[in-house]
Amino acid sequence: MPDVTFTVDGKKLTAPAGTLLIDACRKAGIEIPAFCYYPGLSLQAACRMCVVRQEKVPKLQTACTTTVAEGQVFVTESPEIAQARKATIELLLGNHPLDCPVCDAGGECELQDMNFKYGAGESLYAEAKHHRDEQQWSPAVFYDRPRCILCYRCTRMCGEGMDVWALGVNNRGADSVIVPNDGQQLDCEQCGMCIDVCPVGALTSGSYRYKTRPWEMNHVSTVCTHCADGCKVTLGVRSTTDGAEIIRADNRDKSGINGDFLCAKGRFGFDFVESADRLTKPLVRNSAGKLEPATWEHALSVAAKKLKEIRDSRGGAAIGVIGSNRTTNEENYLLQKFSRTVLATNNIDHERTTDYASFARALAGHPGKTASLRDIASACAILLVGTNPTDEHPLLAWLLRTDVRLNRARLYIANHAPIKLERQARAMQGLPPNGYKDLTTILDRGETDLAKAVKAEESLIVIFGSEIRGTAIHNLVTWGLNRGPNPDSVRFACLGDHSNSRGAADMGLFPDLLPGYVPITEPGAFVEYADLPPAAGKTLSQMLDVATAGELGALLVVGANPVSRAPLNPAALKNTFLIVQDLFLTETATLAEVVLPAASLYEKSGTVTNTFGDVQIVRKAADRAGVKPDFEILVRLAEAMGGPIKGLVPFGRAGTTADLGQSRGAQSGEADRHAVWLEANGLEPRLSPFDPFALFDEIERLVPGYAIDRINLIAGNDVHSEPASPGLVPVTALAGEDFIVPAHDTLFTSGTLGRYSAALKQLEEHQAKELAKSAAD
Amino acid sequence: MSPNHPNPESIPVFSPQLAARFDALVQKYPVKRSALIPMLLYAQDEVGYLSDAVVAEVARRIGITELEVRNVATYYSMLRFRPAGQFNIQVCTNISCLLRGAYEVYERFQEELGVGPHGVTPDGVFSLEEVECVGACCWAPAVQVNYDFHDELKPDLVPGILSGYRGKAKAGNNGASSLEKKANSKEPHA
Numbered sequence: 005m006p007d008v009t010f011t012v013d014g015k016k017l018t019a020p021a022g023t024l025l026i027d028a029c030r031k032a033g034i035e036i037p038a039f040c041y042y043p044g045l046s047l048q049a050a051c052r053m054c055v056v057r058q059e060k061v062p063k064l065q066t067a068c069t070t071t072v073a074e075g076q077v078f079v080t081e082s083p084e085i086a087q088a089r090k091a092t093i094e095l096l097l098g099n100h101p102l103d104c105p106v107c108d109a110g111g112e113c114e115l116q117d118m119n120f121k122y123g124a125g126e127s128l129y130a131e132a133k134h135h136r137d138e139q140q141w142s143p144a145v146f147y148d149r150p151r152c153i154l155c156y157r158c159t160r161m162c163g164e165g166m167d168v169w170a171l172g173v174n175n176r177g178a179d180s181v182i183v184p185n186d187g188q189q190l191d192c193e194q195c196g197m198c199i200d201v202c203p204v205g206a207l208t209s210g211s212y213r214y215k216t217r218p219w220e221m222n223h224v225s226t227v228c229t230h231c232a233d234g235c236k237v238t239l240g241v242r243s244t245t246d247g248a249e250i251i252r253a254d255n256r257d258k259s260g261i262n263g264d265f266l267c268a269k270g271r272f273g274f275d276f277v278e279s280a281d282r283l284t285k286p287l288v289r290n291s292a293g294k295l296e297p298a299t300w301e302h303a304l305s306v307a308a309k310k311l312k313e314i315r316d317s318r319g320g321a322a323i324g325v326i327g328s329n330r331t332t333n334e335e336n337y338l339l340q341k342f343s344r345t346v347l348a349t350n351n352i353d354h355e356r357t358t359d360y361a362s363f364a365r366a367l368a369g370h371p372g373k374t375a376s377l378r379d380i381a382s383a384c385a386i387l388l389v390g391t392n393p394t395d396e397h398p399l400l401a402w403l404l405r406t407d408v409r410l411n412r413a414r415l416y417i418a419n420h421a422p423i424k425l426e427r428q429a430r431a432m433q434g435l436p437p438n439g440y441k442d443l444t445t446i447l448d449r450g451e452t453d454l455a456k457a458v459k460a461e462e463s464l465i466v467i468f469g470s471e472i473r474g475t476a477i478h479n480l481v482t483w484g485l486n487r488g489p490n491p492d493s494v495r496f497a498c499l500g501d502h503s504n505s506r507g508a509a510d511m512g513l514f515p516d517l518l519p520g521y522v523p524i525t526e527p528g529a530f531v532e533y534a535d536l537p538p539a540a541g542k543t544l545s546q547m548l549d550v551a552t553a554g555e556l557g558a559l560l561v562v563g564a565n566p567v568s569r570a571p572l573n574p575a576a577l578k579n580t581f582l583i584v585q586d587l588f589l590t591e592t593a594t595l596a597e598v599v600l601p602a603a604s605l606y607e608k609s610g611t612v613t614n615t616f617g618d619v620q621i622v623r624k625a626a627d628r629a630g631v632k633p634d635f636e637i638l639v640r641l642a643e644a645m646g647g648p649i650k651g652l653v654p655f656g657r658a659g660t661t662a663d664l665g666q667s668r669g670a671q672s673g674e675a676d677r678h679a680v681w682l683e684a685n686g687l688e689p690r691l692s693p694f695d696p697f698a699l700f701d702e703i704e705r706l707v708p709g710y711a712i713d714r715i716n717l718i719a720g721n722d723v724h725s726e727p728a729s730p731g732l733v734p735v736t737a738l739a740g741e742d743f744i745v746p747a748h749d750t751l752f753t754s755g756t757l758g759r760y761s762a763a764l765k766q767l768e769e770h771q772a773k774e775l776a777k778s779a780a781d
Numbered sequence: 782m783s784p785n786h787p788n789p790e791s792i793p794v795f796s797p798q799l800a801a802r803f804d805a806l807v808q809k810y811p812v813k814r815s816a817l818i819p820m821l822l823y824a825q826d827e828v829g830y831l832s833d834a835v836v837a838e839v840a841r842r843i844g845i846t847e848l849e850v851r852n853v854a855t856y857y858s859m860l861r862f863r864p865a866g867q868f869n870i871q872v873c874t875n876i877s878c879l880l881r882g883a884y885e886v887y888e889r890f891q892e893e894l895g896v897g898p899h900g901v902t903p904d905g906v907f908s909l910e911e912v913e914c915v916g917a918c919c920w921a922p923a924v925q926v927n928y929d930f931h932d933e934l935k936p937d938l939v940p941g942i943l944s945g946y947r948g949k950a951k952a953g954n955n956g957a958s959s960l961e962k963k964a965n966s967k968e969p970h971a
């Protein structure tokens with residue numbers, strides 16, 4: 005659309021013809037109040053708060069539905085307009101209870117703000133207010149009708165945004181109520197988006213309601229610890245006697261890839277940090293064979309002594325290491341460096357949920373071909389192969405729906421099962437469950453609807469799930485790279501599970517691949533590493549096999565629960581000294597000799613990489629006495645083994661120079677507190693050995709694909725990384741496809757971690773009941 | 782399921798005639814959901830009110846959710862979710878009728894029937910409600926009984942009206958058919 009020029013409050017503004025006046029004004033810094041208008045949702049024009057005066061038009065106009073055209077003249081603030089808005093508020097307050105002193109929204113309520121601005125403090129209405137009791141629709145969603153101002157943001161968000169359509173409006177006029185789809189209950193995805201967009205306190209959340217006042221919280225912006233999409237989340241935290249607790253999660257500032265979106269897990273599934281099952285003291289197995297609480301010093305020295313003893317007597321090959329899909333990039337990098345240089349072993353792996361290694365290999369030599377999650381939000385055409393994003397990648401599903409709805413993107417789906425996103429799809433291609441390998445043939449033949457339509461697309465983003473592995477990835481990528489005359493027009497994304505599974509792979513938690521998928525056998529790789537063992541190590545299942553055979557001396561498991569995947573006879577590990585770092589006493593931790601209580605992603609700083617390769621900064625929000633970040637645990641373990649920790653983490657005066665990375669202030673992380681200690685001891689307070697950013701320097705320098713824009717990263721933006729280093733030598737991986745076990749998480753599960761979230765459990769039970777009800781109908 | 786509780790799915794919600802009529806109705810509009818309001822009205826005439834089963838069946842026929850049916854149905858005061866009497870008496874008390882004695886008429890109905898607003902007589906023959914303008918202002922005060930009008934009323938005319946309907950109730954005719962006739966006559970394209 006061509007630009008037009010118009011006048012608002014005497015200022016000349018320019019915007020594309022057809023832009024909504026309210027948007028054009030907001031861009032120009034002129035705020036027009038609005039209750040019902042919500043960017044991205046259909047227009048409602050229900051509240052009349054946005055009224056403005058347009059020259060030559062007899063009545064006040066709603067800025068949320070007026071589109072700008074050449075030469076128009078508007079006034080947005082005048083006594084007449086203020087009077088109109090005041091009258092609107094007065095009507096809204098006719099039945100509003102004014103329970104601001106106890107309302108969750110008090111202090112961040114749009115109605116309060118408007119009242120404050122227009123001063124509709126008294127009402128001329130003498131009628132008694134309608135009262136209706138508050139209703140609980142699900143464990144997550146409560147509705148307080150008297151507070152509702154009938155802006156219909158919730159119904160539109162649920163319908164258009166979520167494609168769930170679980171909320172409706174019954175009755176008429178002042179009797180109108182928002183109603184859930186199952187009588188008095190909500191049968192839905194329980195995302196809480198409706199609560200989030202409610203401008204007042206009418207919809208409140210089961211986990212936050214009546215817990216605090218907004219101004220009593222600190223707000224920390226970090227990254228969700230659940231699925232691999234990496235939503236930015238703002239955690240509301242409050243001090244407690246033993247740390248700081250999280251009481252709310254949302255993303256109201258709309259920063260990040262996800263804007264205001266969060267799914268049920270991101271919004272309600274943070275309560276595991278407060279779980280009564282949380283480990284807060286190290287445990288060491290005593291002579292009676294029982295795990296008993298111990299001090300950190302004791303537990304670390306027991307673990308370190310044993311690791312040192314086995315390494316020195318039997319060699320590093322007798323030690324195995326299993327890393328995590330949820331720890332930070334710095335922790336993963338440190339873990340593999342610790343394994344390879346201190347424990348002298350390449351026996352390192354993680355619980356693979358998808359085949360990132362084959363993805364990197366397939367893209368070797370083709371830089372710029374990976375899609376970021378941001379690319380999805382505005383892509384013209386997307387081919388989605390396998391997986392069910394609605395359950396497993398809620399943010400991706402949200403972005404796909406939004407792209408189709410707002411940008412008319414064309415979505416193509418190839419899947420072996422029906423999935424909800426088909427409602428947005430242009431064409432579908434059914435496949436037998438084992439038929440994904442034939443997809444490229446089908447696409448090449450160009451006979452089916454989908455194949456024909458995809459062929460006609462000029463640019464395409466190909467997103468595939470863990471159904472596609474190994475050579476199938478190679479085939480799909482090769483097909484994509486060769487599909488059109490314009491090789492720049494294709495990009496790919498490989499979907500895995502959990503918040504940092506991509507980071508685990510990128511940081512080299514592989515027996516045969518170093519960070520950045522550099523083969524261990526590549527000459528001159530990571531020369532900085534002292535005594536890097538030259539041969540590939542054992543995979544996770546091989547390690548468990550040798551352990552069962554009694555031939556593995558020690559196994560260090562960080563934030564993983566391999567026993568839940570492959571149930572082991574406890575006796576099988578009797579010859580293996582098992583050390584586990586985790587939040588909970590998982591099936592694996594119960595078998596350990598030493599258990600070290602770890603901090604969750606919400607209790608530490610660092611970076612994580614989502615499944616699209618977007619790197620984001622993680623900031624410490626909560627705190628729990630007794631636990632330590634895995635980073636610190638590993639450094640301490642190395643130190644207790646007598647290792648030279650300066651070689652492991654470059655810190656202090658003589659180390660590599662690096663910036664501190666963290667912001668100042670109350671939540672700036674453990675490094676700051678260590679800095680205080682360093683200063684008190686006359687040391688240079690530049691870096692601490694526990695500062696993950698000391699290591700981020702090294703990652704940036706050594707890991708192919710991670711030389712990223714640090715200013716943007718630290719500013720809180722997502723920064724895309726590239727797994728396909730130009731020098732990557734294709735190798736036949738030791739790691740086969742059979743080591744991959746997708747988590748198949750639902751909207752309310754999140755691997756082992758999700759089991760410790762009471763909120764997610766309740767939602768799961770609620771939805772199971774709803775399912776049973778509708779099955780009985 | 783016990784034989785006393787037959788599977789509800791096997792009980793047709795609508796008569797075969799009405800079902801056939803609905804089949805035709807949904808074909809008539811560019812989008813099916815345009816048939817929603819006429820369907821609800823006809824269903825109410827046949828079943829007496831919009832029961833859960835009616836709502837579910839209408840939703841199924843149009844291909845929308847039950848919630849969407851309720852969103853629309855609850856907007857209109859002429860659609861009911863509770864059974865009314867066989868003859869639903871709607872007394873207009875809007876301005877023209879009010880000025881010409883509507884409340885006296887309304888009170889007389891209450892006395893004669895022994896029920897209050899929204900009441901149903903124990904025998905289920907009559908129900909009573911107060912409504913907004915029924916479009917017969919020139920002949921105020923007016924009442925509407927199902928689809929029949931009675932105008933220029935006086936309280937003393939009330940017993941006669943009621944006994945007329947009592948007679949019809951014995952004859953088993955509820956007057957809904959008059960709408961059917963009217964609706965049919967207005968369907969030149971059917």
Ligand code: SF4
Pocket residue numbers: 145161162163166168169170171190192193194195196197198199
């Ligand atoms: S929680 Fe989400 S899915 Fe459920 S009603 Fe609210 S917006 Fe809709």
Ligand code: SF4
Pocket residue numbers: 151152153154155156157158159182198201202203204206207
């Ligand atoms: S519940 Fe909230 S979002 Fe929904 S209509 Fe009422 S005020 Fe608006």
Ligand code: SF4
Pocket residue numbers: 228229230231232233234235262265266267268269270271397398399400
């Ligand atoms: S689980 Fe995934 S989609 Fe849900 S909030 Fe977390 S990162 Fe976002």
Ligand code: FES
Pocket residue numbers: 037038039040041048049050051052053054055066067068069
């Ligand atoms: S914002 Fe324009 S009418 Fe509500």
Ligand code: FES
Pocket residue numbers: 873874875876877878879913914915916917918921922923
């Ligand atoms: S006012 Fe009673 S019919 Fe119009």
